Amino acid sequence: MNAKYTPDVTIPPSTQREGVRSEPRWIGKSMKRVEDPRLLTGKGKYIDDIVLPNMAHAALLRSPYAHARIKSIDTSRAKALPGVIAVVTGREMAEKTGPTASFSSPPVVQHAMAVDKVRHVGETVAAVVAEDRYIAEDALELIDVEFEELPIVTDPMLQAQARGDAVLHPERGESNVAMDRTFTFGPVDDDFARAEVIVRRKLRWNRSEAQPIETNGAIADYDEGTGKLTVYCNTSMYNYVGWLCSASLGIPATHLNLVPVIAGGSFGSKLFLHKIIVLTASLSRIAGRPVKFIEDRLDHMTTADVHGCDRVYDAELALKRDGTMLALRYTVVDDYGAYLQYGYGTHGNTFAQIVGPYRINSVQARVVAVLSNKAQQGAYRGFGSEVSNFVIERLTDAAARELGLDVVEIRRRNFIRPEEFPYLIPTGNLYDSGNYEKVLAEALRMFDMEGWRAKQAAARQQGRHIGIGLVTCQERSTFSATEFWSLNPPDQAGFTLTSSPEAVSMRIDPTGKVFVKLNSPFWGNSPETMATQIVAEALTVEPSDISISYADTDSGFNGTGPGGSRYTVMLAGAVVTAVKTLRGKLFKLAGHMMECAEGDLELRNGKIGVKGVPAMEKSVAEVAIASHYFRLSFPNTPEFASGLETTAVYDHPLTTMPAADRSHLGIYYPIMGHMAHATAVEVDSATGKVSILDYVAVHDCGTVVNPMTLDGHVRGGTAQGIGTALYEHYRYDESGQLLTASLADYHMPTAHEMPADIRIGHVETPSPFTEFGIKGGGEGGRMATPAVLAQAVEDALSPFDVRIDEVPLTPIRLRELVRSAGKT
Amino acid sequence: MSEQKYPIKVTVNGRKIEREVSARMLLSDFIRQELQLTGTHVGCEHGVCGACTVILDGRTTRSCLTFAIQVDGAEISTVESLGTVNNLHPLQSAFWEKHGLQCGFCTPGMLLTAKELLARNPDPTREEVAEAISGNLCRCTGYQTIIDSIMAAAETLRNAAEVQA
Numbered sequence: 005m006n007a008k009y010t011p012d013v014t015i016p017p018s019t020q021r022e023g024v025r026s027e028p029r030w031i032g033k034s035m036k037r038v039e040d041p042r043l044l045t046g047k048g049k050y051i052d053d054i055v056l057p058n059m060a061h062a063a064l065l066r067s068p069y070a071h072a073r074i075k076s077i078d079t080s081r082a083k084a085l086p087g088v089i090a091v092v093t094g095r096e097m098a099e100k101t102g103p104t105a106s107f108s109s110p111p112v113v114q115h116a117m118a119v120d121k122v123r124h125v126g127e128t129v130a131a132v133v134a135e136d137r138y139i140a141e142d143a144l145e146l147i148d149v150e151f152e153e154l155p156i157v158t159d160p161m162l163q164a165q166a167r168g169d170a171v172l173h174p175e176r177g178e179s180n181v182a183m184d185r186t187f188t189f190g191p192v193d194d195d196f197a198r199a200e201v202i203v204r205r206k207l208r209w210n211r212s213e214a215q216p217i218e219t220n221g222a223i224a225d226y227d228e229g230t231g232k233l234t235v236y237c238n239t240s241m242y243n244y245v246g247w248l249c250s251a252s253l254g255i256p257a258t259h260l261n262l263v264p265v266i267a268g269g270s271f272g273s274k275l276f277l278h279k280i281i282v283l284t285a286s287l288s289r290i291a292g293r294p295v296k297f298i299e300d301r302l303d304h305m306t307t308a309d310v311h312g313c314d315r316v317y318d319a320e321l322a323l324k325r326d327g328t329m330l331a332l333r334y335t336v337v338d339d340y341g342a343y344l345q346y347g348y349g350t351h352g353n354t355f356a357q358i359v360g361p362y363r364i365n366s367v368q369a370r371v372v373a374v375l376s377n378k379a380q381q382g383a384y385r386g387f388g389s390e391v392s393n394f395v396i397e398r399l400t401d402a403a404a405r406e407l408g409l410d411v412v413e414i415r416r417r418n419f420i421r422p423e424e425f426p427y428l429i430p431t432g433n434l435y436d437s438g439n440y441e442k443v444l445a446e447a448l449r450m451f452d453m454e455g456w457r458a459k460q461a462a463a464r465q466q467g468r469h470i471g472i473g474l475v476t477c478q479e480r481s482t483f484s485a486t487e488f489w490s491l492n493p494p495d496q497a498g499f500t501l502t503s504s505p506e507a508v509s510m511r512i513d514p515t516g517k518v519f520v521k522l523n524s525p526f527w528g529n530s531p532e533t534m535a536t537q538i539v540a541e542a543l544t545v546e547p548s549d550i551s552i553s554y555a556d557t558d559s560g561f562n563g564t565g566p567g568g569s570r571y572t573v574m575l576a577g578a579v580v581t582a583v584k585t586l587r588g589k590l591f592k593l594a595g596h597m598m599e600c601a602e603g604d605l606e607l608r609n610g611k612i613g614v615k616g617v618p619a620m621e622k623s624v625a626e627v628a629i630a631s632h633y634f635r636l637s638f639p640n641t642p643e644f645a646s647g648l649e650t651t652a653v654y655d656h657p658l659t660t661m662p663a664a665d666r667s668h669l670g671i672y673y674p675i676m677g678h679m680a681h682a683t684a685v686e687v688d689s690a691t692g693k694v695s696i697l698d699y700v701a702v703h704d705c706g707t708v709v710n711p712m713t714l715d716g717h718v719r720g721g722t723a724q725g726i727g728t729a730l731y732e733h734y735r736y737d738e739s740g741q742l743l744t745a746s747l748a749d750y751h752m753p754t755a756h757e758m759p760a761d762i763r764i765g766h767v768e769t770p771s772p773f774t775e776f777g778i779k780g781g782g783e784g785g786r787m788a789t790p791a792v793l794a795q796a797v798e799d800a801l802s803p804f805d806v807r808i809d810e811v812p813l814t815p816i817r818l819r820e821l822v823r824s825a826g827k828t
Numbered sequence: 829m830s831e832q833k834y835p836i837k838v839t840v841n842g843r844k845i846e847r848e849v850s851a852r853m854l855l856s857d858f859i860r861q862e863l864q865l866t867g868t869h870v871g872c873e874h875g876v877c878g879a880c881t882v883i884l885d886g887r888t889t890r891s892c893l894t895f896a897i898q899v900d901g902a903e904i905s906t907v908e909s910l911g912t913v914n915n916l917h918p919l920q921s922a923f924w925e926k927h928g929l930q931c932g933f934c935t936p937g938m939l940l941t942a943k944e945l946l947a948r949n950p951d952p953t954r955e956e957v958a959e960a961i962s963g964n965l966c967r968c969t970g971y972q973t974i975i976d977s978i979m980a981a982a983e984t985l986r987n988a989a990e991v992q993a
Binding site: 036037039040041042043044045046047048049050052053055138214215216217218219266267268269270271300301527528529530712713715716719720722723724746747748752753754755756758760761762 | 850852853860864865866867868869870871872873874876877879906907908910911912913916920923924925927929930931932933934935936939954958959961962963964965966967968969970971972973974975
C-alpha cells in the first residue's frame with residue numbers, strides 16, 4: 005500500500021473567535037425574512053422601477069451573424085427619427101471608452117459594443133438613445149450595417165484547427181485555443197500503474213444559464229457640472245472591482261459612483277455586469293441625459309455574458325478491485341464562447357473539490373479552454389464545480405457497475421473519514437471539516453431505498469421503468485480570489501490578487517438602534533435577514549432594533565459580494581469584528597457610568613450588565629444617548645469620543661498561495677459543505693419523459709443560521725439542477741445561431757416539472773475556521789441534482805443497457821438512447 | 829412626437845383613470861410607466877414567465893401581451909390592490925410565513941394568480957395549486973413553498989369566511 009499523497013501545504017491556524025453557541029437565541033432560527041414585506045407589496049424598487057428626471061431609454065442593435073466584419077454602419081436614417089437623442093456605434097463609443105475589464109491573462113479584449121468585428125449572434129453593434137424605448141427600438145430598424153461574413157467554427161473539439169479568419173482573437177495566437185495546460189497533482193502515473201480497474205467515460209455537459217426572471221439593467225446619470233457618473237445597477241461585485249468600470253470609461257474612480265439596487269435573482273448571473281455599466285455610462289456621457297437600459301429577454305439570452313459551462317470530458321478513474329479509488333485523470337474541453345471575462349476561474353473552482361468526498365490520491369487534468377462564436381460564459385450556481393460533481397459521480401457509478409458494487413457502498417468505502425479533517429486534497433485545497441457517513445445515514449433514513457427497490461421490481465413486471473439514484477457531493481464555499489488566476493500561465497499570471505474580504509459598517513444611534521450598512525447587494529438571497537440574525541445574536545439586541553442598508557461605491561469599501569456561497573460566512577466574520585469593537589466602547593462607557601471595571605461587564609438582552617449582579621445594568625440605549633450627547637460626563641480622553649460607530653473588514657479566513665510551479669494551488673475554497681441526494685424517477689420509454697417520484701436532499705453546511713432560507717436554497721438549487729439535467733440547453737446550430745433564444749424554447753421547470761415534495765434533512769458539522777462554525781450553502785441542490793438524476797435515469801433504463809453520458813436528458817435524447825438500444 | 833394617442837378609461841385598483849395612450853403601448857408599460865405602479869414586473873415580454881400577470885375583469889392576464897388600448901372600460905387589479913406593508917393580505921402573509929419568495933420578482937404575478945384561483949376554488953388541492961401557477965415561472969424557490977403559501981392562505985381565507993358567515 006502506497007502512502008497517501010499530501011500536497012506541500014501548511015494549514016494556517018484557525019482565526020475563529022466565536023465558536024458554536026450552546027444556546028443561540030437567533031442563529032438557527034427560521035426567522036421570517038426582513039426583506040419580504042416590501043417585496044410582497046410591490047415596493048421592491050428593482051432597477052426598472054427607478055425613474056430619474058429627464059431620463060432617456062436605450063435599445064441595442066444586435067448582430068444577426070455569429071462572426072462577421074463590420075464594414076460600415078450608416079446611422080443617418082435612425083438619427084433623423086423624431087424622438088431619437090443619439091445613435092452610437094461601437095467605433096464611436098470606443099473614441100472615449102476603452103475595453104471592459106477582463107480577468108483572463110493574457111486578456112481577451114472585449115468592448116461594450118463591437119468595434120470592428122462581431123464574434124457571436126446578439127453582440128451589440130450600435131445603440132440608440134431615445135425619449136422612450138418604443139422609439140429607440142423603431143430606430144434600430146433604421147440603422148444600416150454592412151457585414152462581411154467570416155468563417156465559423158462551432159464544434160469545441162475543432163477549435164484547435166481554426167486558422168485565418170476563423171480565429172476570433174488573432175492577437176492571442178493562431179487558433180481558438182485560449183489555454184491548453186496539464187495540471188498534475190500527486191503521483192498519478194504510479195496510482196494508475198497500481199490500479200486493478202480503470203473506468204473511462206466521455207461525458208458532455210451542455211450550456212445552460214441562471215436565467216433569473218429579472219434581466220440585467222442599469223441607469224447611468226452623467227452630471228456635467230461635476231463630471232461625475234452615477235450608475236444604478238443590479239450588479240454585485242461593485243465594491244470589489246467596480247473601479248475597473250471607471251478605468252474602461254477613462255475617468256478616475258472618484259468620478260463613478262455605483263449604486264446597488266435589489267436584484268430579481270442572480271444565481272451568479274449578475275456577478276459584475278461591467279459591460280452594461282460601461283455601456284450605459286458611456287451612452288449617458290454622450291447623450292448628456294440619464295440613460296436607462298434594461299435587457300429584454302433576447303438581449304439577455306444572447307449577449308448578457310452569462311452562459312454556463314459547456315464541457316466535454318474524457319475522464320478515467322483508477323481503482324482497486326475492492327472499489328478503493330486511487331486516481332482521477334481527465335481531459336476537458338470547455339467552450340467559453342467569444343470572450344473570457346472571468347479567465348479560467350471555473351476550472352480553478354473545479355479543482356477546489358475535484359476528488360469529491362472521496363480519498364482519491366492523485367489527479368491529473370488537461371484543461372483545454374477554447375473560444376468560439378457563441379455568447380461568452382459567466383457564472384452560474386456552481387461556477388464549474390457542479391459539472392465536476394457530475395463527472396466524479398458518473399465515474400463512481402461506472403466503477404460500481406464495472407465492479408458489481410452497490411452505488412451506496414462504493415461511495416461509503418471511499419469517504420474521507422471524520423478523523424481525517426482538516427484534509428488536504430491533492431490539488432492543495434483544504435476540506436475544513438465533514439462527516440459524510442452521517443449525512444449518508446440521514447439520507448438513507450429519510451429515503452426508503454428498499455421500498456423503492458421493491459416498487460421498481462414490481463413496476464418492471466408491468467413494463468414500467470422506475471430508477472433509483474443516490475449521490476454524495478461536495479459544496480465548497482467561501483471562495484478566495486486566487487481561483488481567478490491560479491490556472492493562468494505562471495509567466496503570465498496577470499493580476500494575482502489574494503484578497504476577497506467582506507465588510508460592514510455599524511452604528512448605534514442615540515436611541516440605541518443599530519444601523520448596519522452592507523457592502524454587497526441583495527440579489528435574491530437574504531443578506532438583511534442574515535445580518536439581522538447575526539447582529540442580534542452577537543450584540544444581544546432585538547431584530548426590530550436593527551436597520552440594514554447598502555453602501556454605494558462612494559461610501560462603501562472592501563466588499564467582495566455574494567457568490568461562491570461566501571456571503572453569510574464572510575458577513576458573520578465582519579459582524580463579529582464590528583460587534584467586538586462596539587462592545588468594547590459600550591463597556592468602557594458603561595463601566596464609567598456604573599463605576600465598575602470593564603472586565604466585570606457582559607452583554608445580556610440588549611443591556612450591559614455587571615456579571616453576577618442582575619440589578620446592575622444599563623441598556624444599550626442608555627449608554628448610546630450618553631455617548632452621543634453627554635460628552636462632559638466622561639473623561640476627556642480620546643477613547644470616549646462621541647458616538648458609537650465602526651467599520652469592520654473580515655478577510656478570507658483561510659487562503660494560502662499556489663505553488664510557483666502549480667504542483668498545488670494552495671488553500672482557496674476550504675469551507676466545505678457536503679450533501680447526499682437520493683431520488684426515484686420514472687422514465688416513460690415511449691416518450692422519453694422523466695417524472696420525479698421522490699426526492700431527498702440532506703445537506704451539511706455547518707452551523708445553520710436560518711433553516712428556512714437554507715431550505716429555500718436547497719430546493720431552489722434542486723429546481724435549477726432539474727432544469728440543467730432534463731430540459732435546459734442553449735443550443736447553437738452550425739452557423740452559430742442560437743436556437744433556444746426565448747423562454748418558449750429554453751425550457752425551465754414549471755411547477756409541473758417539480759417533484760411534489762423535496763424532502764430536506766440537515767446535518768451540522770461546524771467549521772473550525774469560521775465564526776459560529778457557519779459554512780456557505782447558497783449553491784444548494786444544483787451541485788448534486790444532475791448527477792443523481794443521471795444515475796436514476798440510467799438505472800430506470802437498465803433493461804435497455806443505456807449509458808447516460810450527457811445532460812440535459814431531454815425526451816428526444818432519451819428516446820434516441822432507447823431506440824438505439826433496439827428495443828424501441 | 830407625432831404618434832397618435834387615443835383616450836382610454838380604466839379602473840385600476842378601484843381608482844378611475846382617464847389617459848391618452850398610443851395604440852402600441854403595452855398594458856405592462858401603461859401600468860408601470862404611466863401609473864407608476866411598479867409592482868407589476870416584466871420578465872420576458874413574450875408571455876411565458878407570468879411576472880407581469882394582472883387581474884383584468886376578474887381573470888388573470890399577461891399585461892405584456894395586452895395593449896393598453898384593449899382594456900378601455902375594464903377593471904384591473906395589480907399587486908398594489910392586495911395589502912400594504914403594515915396590513916398584508918392573507919396571501920402576502922402566507923408567502924412571508926412559508927418563505928414563498930426569495931428574489932420577489934415573480935411574486936406579484938404569483939400572488940394575483942393565486943388570488944384568482946382562490947376566488948374560483950377556495951379549497952384547492954396541492955395539485956390544483958400547482959396547475960394554477962404552472963404558467964408562472966419562479967427561478968428561486970422550486971415552487972414548493974409557493975404552493976405551501978397558497979394552501980396556507982386558502983385555509984386562512986376559509987376560516988375568515990366562516991367567522992363572517
